[in-house]
Amino acid sequence: MEKIFKGAAIFLDRSDINTDEIIPAKYLTEVTKEALKPYLLEDLKLDGFDPKGEKLKNARVVVSRQNFGCGSSREHAPWVFEVNGVHTIIAESYARIFRQNMFNGGMLAIELPKADIDALFAMDAEGDVSIAVDVDAQVITARCGADERKFNFAISEFDKALVKAGGWVEFADARY
Amino acid sequence: MGQTIAEKIFDSHLRDEPFAGTKVLNLDRVLCHEITTPVAIADLEWRGKDRVFDSSKIKAVIDHVTPSKDSKTALQAKMLRDWARRHKLQDFFDVGQNGVCHALFPEKGYIRPGFTVIMGDSHTCTHGAFGAFAAGVGTTDLEVGILKGVCAFREPATIRVNLEGALPQGVYAKDVILYVIGQLGVNGATDRVLEFVGPVVDAMTMEARMTLCNMAIEAGGTCGICMPDMVTVNYLWPFIQDDYASKEAALEDFKRWHSDADADYDQVITFDLSSLEPQVTYDYKPDCVKPVGQMAGTAVDQIYIGTCTNGRIEDLRIAAAILKGKTIAPTVRGIVSPATPRIFRTALDEGIIQIFMDAGFCVTNPTCGACLGMSNGVLAEGEVCASTSNRNFNGRMGKGGMVHLMSPATAAATAVAGVITDARTM
Numbered sequence: 001m002e003k004i005f006k007g008a009a010i011f012l013d014r015s016d017i018n019t020d021e022i023i024p025a026k027y028l029t030e031v032t033k034e035a036l037k038p039y040l041l042e043d044l045k046l047d048g049f050d051p052k053g054e055k056l057k058n059a060r061v062v063v064s065r066q067n068f069g070c071g072s073s074r075e076h077a078p079w080v081f082e083v084n085g086v087h088t089i090i091a092e093s094y095a096r097i098f099r100q101n102m103f104n105g106g107m108l109a110i111e112l113p114k115a116d117i118d119a120l121f122a123m124d125a126e127g128d129v130s131i132a133v134d135v136d137a138q139v140i141t142a143r144c145g146a147d148e149r150k151f152n153f154a155i156s157e158f159d160k161a162l163v164k165a166g167g168w169v170e171f172a173d174a175r176y
Numbered sequence: 177m178g179q180t181i182a183e184k185i186f187d188s189h190l191r192d193e194p195f196a197g198t199k200v201l202n203l204d205r206v207l208c209h210e211i212t213t214p215v216a217i218a219d220l221e222w223r224g225k226d227r228v229f230d231s232s233k234i235k236a237v238i239d240h241v242t243p244s245k246d247s248k249t250a251l252q253a254k255m256l257r258d259w260a261r262r263h264k265l266q267d268f269f270d271v272g273q274n275g276v277c278h279a280l281f282p283e284k285g286y287i288r289p290g291f292t293v294i295m296g297d298s299h300t301c302t303h304g305a306f307g308a309f310a311a312g313v314g315t316t317d318l319e320v321g322i323l324k325g326v327c328a329f330r331e332p333a334t335i336r337v338n339l340e341g342a343l344p345q346g347v348y349a350k351d352v353i354l355y356v357i358g359q360l361g362v363n364g365a366t367d368r369v370l371e372f373v374g375p376v377v378d379a380m381t382m383e384a385r386m387t388l389c390n391m392a393i394e395a396g397g398t399c400g401i402c403m404p405d406m407v408t409v410n411y412l413w414p415f416i417q418d419d420y421a422s423k424e425a426a427l428e429d430f431k432r433w434h435s436d437a438d439a440d441y442d443q444v445i446t447f448d449l450s451s452l453e454p455q456v457t458y459d460y461k462p463d464c465v466k467p468v469g470q471m472a473g474t475a476v477d478q479i480y481i482g483t484c485t486n487g488r489i490e491d492l493r494i495a496a497a498i499l500k501g502k503t504i505a506p507t508v509r510g511i512v513s514p515a516t517p518r519i520f521r522t523a524l525d526e527g528i529i530q531i532f533m534d535a536g537f538c539v540t541n542p543t544c545g546a547c548l549g550m551s552n553g554v555l556a557e558g559e560v561c562a563s564t565s566n567r568n569f570n571g572r573m574g575k576g577g578m579v580h581l582m583s584p585a586t587a588a589a590t591a592v593a594g595v596i597t598d599a600r601t602m
Contacts, residue, residue, distance in 0.1 A: 020569060025548060029241075029248040031214045031255060043571075067363060071569065073298040074212070075314035096367050096398065097298070097314055104316035157195035158328070168328070172320045173225070175194070 003087040003106050006132035007060025011124040014046050017064060018071035023080045033079040040080045061131045063120050064091040069098025078102050088133055092117050103159045106167035108133060116151045135163055178436025181401055182332040182369045185309040189292045191326050200328045204291040206321040208236040209277050212296030214255040216319035228263045229325035235286055236260050237269040239277050240544045241551045275516030275542035278302040278484035283516055285415030289404035289430045294327050299484050301392040305385035307404035307433045312393060333442040334369040339376035341450030346600040349384035350486055350583035353391040354455035358465030366396035368442055376449050377402055382411040383490040390485045391566050394462040404430035456596060457581040460570040468586055468598045478561040479510040479591040483547045486564035486584050487515030489522050495588035496528040498599055499535040505594025510537035511553050513545050549573045562590040
């Protein structure tokens with residue numbers, strides 16, 4: 001599946017969002033990624049959040065706080081984002097396996113400093129935010145109405161190569 | 177500058193360093209179960225790459241939901257079974273021969289000092305007890321492991337955990353690891369290897385070391401690891417006796433995996449465990465830990481003894497010693513799951529199964545079962561379980577349930593009393 005790193009953003013204002021909240025364990029008996037699609041963030045504990053709402057349905061980018069994707073190693077968590085068209089997550093920090101699973105699938109788990117995350121949340125308070133990621137230039141462009149802001153981000157050469165290749169299977173298959 | 181055991185294993189298995197800081201390692205073992213492997217199999221088929229890098233190094237088991245409980249889990253089992261047959265895996269364990277992966281694979285002698293091991297399961301860190309680098313991974317890493325026999329890791333930083341003193345009577349490896357996690361926190365070892373050393377580890381059996389390493393992930397650790405010694409040699413001897421002239425020769429060989437005295441550590445932490453109390457968790461994170469005395473009297477509905485943490489023969493012996501001649505409280509139900517068929521047989525031969533049944537326990541087949549609420553032993557809303565497993569997350573054993581993690585001794589005492597109880601008082 002072609003990965004798209006831009007579009008409407010949804011802001012999840014909480015740290016430690018875990019993989020059980022992203023995709024509950026009872027759905028791990030599914031054997032296809034597509035079957036997970038209806039259950040994205042079904043158990044997320046966050047005031048005002050509606051897992052069946054238009055905001056999540058239209059989202060292509062997720063912005064959140066610290067230690068995103070903590071909990072189990074299930075790759076079902078990145079997959080349920082993937083099949084719902086969310087290929088970019090921007091947060092202050094991640095749990096190790098979730099972060100690796102995102103890049104292994106050719107998707108982005110971008111880390112920004114707290115000040116930049118705060119600035120993005122401040123834009124969200126003003127209205128709908130759209131975000132576009134330029135992986136080569138390592139720049140995030142966020143727009144809210146006429147307001148436009150740019151943020152530089154760091155990404156390892158390996159992670160960038162995984163995104164370029166389309167994922168770890170493609171990278172490894174071409175190289176080993 | 178010397179090296180840690182993890183650095184030595186990385187150096188000896190380095191296949192490629194595509195970018196600075198990224199180490200692609202050759203794998204000695206790729207372990208598979210029926211929950212995370214079928215999607216990898218389906219993806220390999222879809223890509224037209226339905227191959228395995230080495231059918232002798234890939235081991236597979238159906239363990240999470242077995243025998244299958246419904247059509248979906250039957251399909252997961254069938255996909256793994258068909259794939260194992262198609263590729264002629266030398267070692268695949270189906271109903272009747274299957275058991276909990278992190279108990280079964282070590283018991284078969286598959287894990288050796290200096291090995292690299294991955295599995296699509298976060299408790300793969302268990303196998304570090306043998307002096308191996310063993311890490312839980314996602315399904316894509318597993319898929320590449322199956323196809324190419326490699327996996328990428330960042331340079332391993334290590335936290336050395338010195339476990340000093342001697343454990344008091346009635347205090348076990350489970351209490352040690354719960355205490356360590358309580359001290360480190362659930363993020364305390366993220367992106368780190370936890371290297372366990374000191375007299376407490378030296379005195380532990382392999383079973384106890386597996387319990388210790390099993391929960392490294394609950395502190396965020398990539399792997400738990402112990403240095404191979406004569407305890408390791410004795411455990412592995414039936415599998416390696418043709419490779420070495422003597423046990424001493426095997427030990428000499430294994431010593432090449434010991435961390436050097438001048439190795440560089442991210443952190444060095446020391447705990448004196450001479451006065452450690454049995455530990456029990458509260459709340460929904462494994463670092464929420466208290467001495468059993470502070471939790472005593474908490475009512476429970478279910479007792480669960482088993483899992484990759486505490487379902488081995490030593491664990492069953494400890495619980496049975498407390499249960500012998502007693503019955504469990506009428507307010508609780510007890511479930512025991514010997515982790516492998518061999519453990520089950522040994523428990524039968526030693527009269528341990530008889531003791532559990534006389535006490536009123538339900539004895540299940542070897543399976544992950546209740547631990548993650550996927551098959552038997554699921555809790556109802558508001559129910560409480562005293563469990564020898566490794567995770568107490570909200571909903572882990574059933575939506576709205578509460579899980580208190582503890583040793584087999586504490587779980588057995590709690591079964592008899594019906595409330596959380598210090599086994600040393602019985």
